[in-house]
Every structure is written in structure tokens, then in C-alpha cells.
Amino acid sequence: MADAVDGVDAIYCPRRTLLDDILLNGAREAGCEVLENFSVTDLVFSEGRVVGVRGREGRGPERDLRAKVVIGADGFHSTVAKRVGARSYNVRPAANFIYYSYYQGLDWGLHHKTGHNLRWIGTWPTNDDLTMLAVICNRSHLKEFRQDPENQFLATFDDVVPDMGKELRSQGQRMEPFRPMRNPDNYYRTAQGPGWALVGDAGYHKDPFTGWGMADAFLHAEMLAARVHEGLSQERDMDEALADYAATRDEESAPVYDFTCTLAELDLPPFYRTVLGAISQDQKWTNTMLGIIAGVVHGDEIFSPEGLQKLYDEVGVPEDERAYDPGA
Numbered sequence: 588m589a590d591a592v593d594g595v596d597a598i599y600c601p602r603r604t605l606l607d608d609i610l611l612n613g614a615r616e617a618g619c620e621v622l623e624n625f626s627v628t629d630l631v632f633s634e635g636r637v638v639g640v641r642g643r644e645g646r647g648p649e650r651d652l653r654a655k656v657v658i659g660a661d662g663f664h665s666t667v668a669k670r671v672g673a674r675s676y677n678v679r680p681a682a683n684f685i686y687y688s689y690y691q692g693l694d695w696g697l698h699h700k701t702g703h704n705l706r707w708i709g710t711w712p713t714n715d716d717l718t719m720l721a722v723i724c725n726r727s728h729l730k731e732f733r734q735d736p737e738n739q740f741l742a743t744f745d746d747v748v749p750d751m752g753k754e755l756r757s758q759g760q761r762m763e764p765f766r767p768m769r770n771p772d773n774y775y776r777t778a779q780g781p782g783w784a785l786v787g788d789a790g791y792h793k794d795p796f797t798g799w800g801m802a803d804a805f806l807h808a809e810m811l812a813a814r815v816h817e818g819l820s821q822e823r824d825m826d827e828a829l830a831d832y833a834a835t836r837d838e839e840s841a842p843v844y845d846f847t848c849t850l851a852e853l854d855l856p857p858f859y860r861t862v863l864g865a866i867s868q869d870q871k872w873t874n875t876m877l878g879i880i881a882g883v884v885h886g887d888e889i890f891s892p893e894g895l896q897k898l899y900d901e902v903g904v905p906e907d908e909r910a911y912d913p914g915a
């Protein structure tokens with residue numbers, strides 16, 4: 588078990604069906620007016636600014652809702668991003684695809700393992716005594732995978748951790764259809780403009796490999812809310828506050844973005860091979876790495892020259908095998 592941070596010493600993997608309800612009720616309890624089943628179809632513009640949204644509840648008539656600022660938190664296919672013409676930048680092509688589903692009969696904890704053949708497996712216990720199982724493979728495997736997902740899924744477990752493959756065949760019972768997804772390219776989109784801002788996948792998406800999408804969406808929502816508050820309370824000009832959000836988002840997320848895109852290639856460059864190999868030899872350093880992934884430990888604890896030296900000293904990596912430069 589990791590050390591507690593702000594009283595939190597565990598990680599949970601709730602299904603979206605539960606998590607989305609928790610978030611919606613949290614918003615209600617915090618005083619938001621929540622409209623369910625309201626689809627935004629367009630934005631309302633006035634003199635070059637976004638001044639509201641247009642949409643309908645269910646099949647009801649279209650109506651406009653006015654606002655001082657409109658936040659597009661509407662995911663990858665964001666209507667807000669499309670309507671304001673948000674530009675994509677720093678795009679990095681997606682390396683892989685994912686298949687996942689939910690299983691009974693497996694008493695497995697959390698696993699995250701990369702094999703040699705550009706294949707990866709992950710497992711997470713979730714609600715209702717189910718375990719979510721996922722495989723991620725390089726796109727070069729997609730054609731053969733599609734032809735026989737069941738056997739390819741099992742074969743990937745056999746390939747990466749043979750004992751888990753055996754147990755999956757004898758004990759695992761798939762309870763739901765496979766969910767396949769060819770990951771979209773990694774991207775940033777312009778995060779703000781006159782009267783609008785984007786947050787979460789609407790404005791910034793990266794491969795699910797490091798499981799950082801929601802964590803970043805929450806982090807950036809908090810970052811944006813603080814700036815919107817400054818704008819609404821007239822502590823600061825709204826457009827200036829939103830521009831500050833965009834710059835801070837890009838600056839603070841850059842290392843995570845680069846790390847995720849690199850790891851998602853499933854073929855580690857020498858630097859990461861050395862560092863992650865060293866980390867995996869020691870539980871304390873593994874916990875530190877998990878803390879970085881959870882966003883509660885600063886990346887410099889490992890990925891600074893001092894951090895790396897301490898890691899190599901403690902786990903006993905010989906001087907001539909140490910790596911310090913991610914670009915090498």
C-alpha cells in the first residue's frame with residue numbers, strides 16, 4: 588500500500604455508469620443547475636464572441652441559453668471545438684488500438700504489463716466483482732486481431748504473461764461484448780477564445796495507455812474554474828484569465844503528453860527502458876512511480892538528474908548502464 592496523500596491511500600476503478608452519476612450529483616450538491624439529456628447543437632455568437640449555447644432537451648424544441656462564458660467539456664467529438672474552429676496542434680499519430688471487456692472469476696489486482704511484440708495487457712478490479720481486462724496492440728496487429736478478437740485477446744495474454752493467459756482460459760468468463768477502439772491521434776486544441784474555453788478531451792487528448800485522461804480533465808477543470816472565477820468576479824479581465832489557463836495547461840501537461848505518447852509506442856527508447864527497469868526492481872520506487880501517475884508526486888522525484896541518481900544508487904544500477912537523457 589502506498590503512503591496516504593491528503594488521506595487517500597488507495598486507487599479505485601469505478602465504471603463510468605457509477606462515476607458519471609457521482610459527478611453529476613456532486614455538481615448538483617455544489618449548487619449547479621443540471622439539465623439532463625440536453626444536447627448542444629450550436630453556439631450563440633454576438634459581435635465575434637460566444638455568448639451562449641443552442642440546444643434541446645430530448646426531442647423538445649431548440650432554445651438558447653445565454654452565458655458570460657461557455658466551457659466545452661464535451662469530449663473528443665466536441666461540438667464547441669467545431670463551432671469555434673479550434674485549431675489542433677502538437678498532433679502525434681496514434682500508435683495503437685485497444686480491446687477491453689469485463690470478466691468474472693478472476694481474483695486479479697491491478698496489472699499493467701508490456702510484452703515484446705508491441706502488445707500490452709492491463710487488468711483492473713471494478714464494481715460488481717468484475718475485472719476489466721484490456722489489451723493494447725500496435726496498429727500493425729489490427730487486421731489479424733479483427734478477424735478473431737476472442738482468440739487474439741487470449742493470445743495477447745499468453746504472449747505477455749503466460750500464467751495469466753492460462754488462468755484466463757480456465758477461470759475467466761467474459762460478461763460483456765468486447766469494446767474495440769482504434770485510438771484517435773494525440774492532440775492539443777486551442778483552449779480558449781472570446782467567451783469560450785475547452786477542457787478535458789475536447790481540448791487535449793492523449794493515448795489511454797497511461798490512464799491520465801480523466802486525471803488531467805479534473806486537474807484542468809480546477810485550473811480553468813479558478814480563472815473563470817477571477818473573470819466573473821472582475822478580479823481580472825475574462826479573456827486574459829482564459830488565456831492564462833490555456834498557457835498553464837499547455838506548459839504543465841507537456842511532460843505528461845510526451846511521456847504518454849512515447850510509452851504508447853510499446854517499444855521503449857533506451858532511456859525509459861533503463862529507468863522503468865530500475866523502478867520495477869524496488870517496491871518503494873514503484874510506489875513513487877504510481878504516485879507520479881496518480882498526480883500526487885512530482886515527476887522530479889524520479890525524472891530529474893538527482894532523482895535518477897538516487898534511484899540508480901539505491902537499486903544498484905552499474906555506472907555504465909545508467910541513462911540520464913530522455914532524448915538520447
Ligand SMILES: Cc1cc2nc3c(=O)[nH]c(=O)nc-3n(C[C@H](O)[C@H](O)[C@H](O)COP(=O)(O)OP(=O)(O)OC[C@H]3O[C@@H](n4cnc5c(N)ncnc54)[C@H](O)[C@@H]3O)c2cc1C
Pocket residue numbers: 625626627628660661662663664665666685687768786787788789795797798799800801802803804
Ligand atoms: C479505453 C479507454 C480507457 C481509458 N482509461 C482511462 C483511465 O484509466 N484513467 C483515466 O484517467 N482516463 C482514461 N481514459 C481517458 C478518459 O476516458 C478521458 O480522457 C476522459 O473521459 C475525458 O473526459 P471528458 O469529460 O473531457 O470527456 P468525456 O468523458 O468524453 O465526456 C464528454 C461528455 O460530453 C457529452 N457531450 C458530448 N457532446 C455533447 C453535446 N453536443 N451536447 C451535450 N453533451 C455532449 C457526452 O455525452 C459526455 O458525457 C480512457 C479512455 C479510453 C478510450
